[in-house]
Amino acid sequence: MENKSKIVSPGEKLGVIEEYMPGSNTYEDDGKVISSVAGKVVLDAQSRKVGVSPAKVAPVPEVGDVVEGIVTSVREENAQVKIVGIRGKRLLSGDFSAQLHVSQAAKGYVKSMFDAVNLNDRILAKVTTSWAPYQLSTAEEEMGVIFATCTKCGEPLLLKGGRLYCKRDNIYEKKKVSRHYLLSGD
Ligand SMILES: [Zn+2]
Numbered sequence: 109m110e111n112k113s114k115i116v117s118p119g120e121k122l123g124v125i126e127e128y129m130p131g132s133n134t135y136e137d138d139g140k141v142i143s144s145v146a147g148k149v150v151l152d153a154q155s156r157k158v159g160v161s162p163a164k165v166a167p168v169p170e171v172g173d174v175v176e177g178i179v180t181s182v183r184e185e186n187a188q189v190k191i192v193g194i195r196g197k198r199l200l201s202g203d204f205s206a207q208l209h210v211s212q213a214a215k216g217y218v219k220s221m222f223d224a225v226n227l228n229d230r231i232l233a234k235v236t237t238s239w240a241p242y243q244l245s246t247a248e249e250e251m252g253v254i255f256a257t258c259t260k261c262g263e264p265l266l267l268k269g270g271r272l273y274c275k276r277d278n279i280y281e282k283k284k285v286s287r288h289y290l291l292s293g294d
Pocket of ligand 1: 258259260261262263274275276277278
């Protein structure tokens, strides 16, 4: 019991009742203190209590999940995306890297990934594989870019007539835009 950061599984013996009092997330069984959860052993020397701090189980992306991500790099054929949230699940504690292939960017033919997303764009996407690097699709109407800034001036782009528009430069940028784009210019 010297190692206080020891990780235990449910049902694992933490000590005997002569040594320790059962603390949080533990129970006594036949003179033994047993962990009822998976987590880290917490030992209180003063009260001679042994407890377990439950391990936080981070949700992982699953097929069909709608995720929010940030584009971290773009090449002709695919984009790298950092998943920052999963809709309907708790916020992620870790980072998940994902990929968007040009063939999955839109329903129709997209020649280059640069016509669909750009660096630092925030996107909504659907997860299509259950292993890392997760494959994404933005083909559906709901999916695609939900926030982007102008590649020339850095101003947030506005959704105008279904396309993304920079007021300052008076230009449109070609993207696969989601129906849920955050800023309207109409
Ligand atoms: Zn601009």
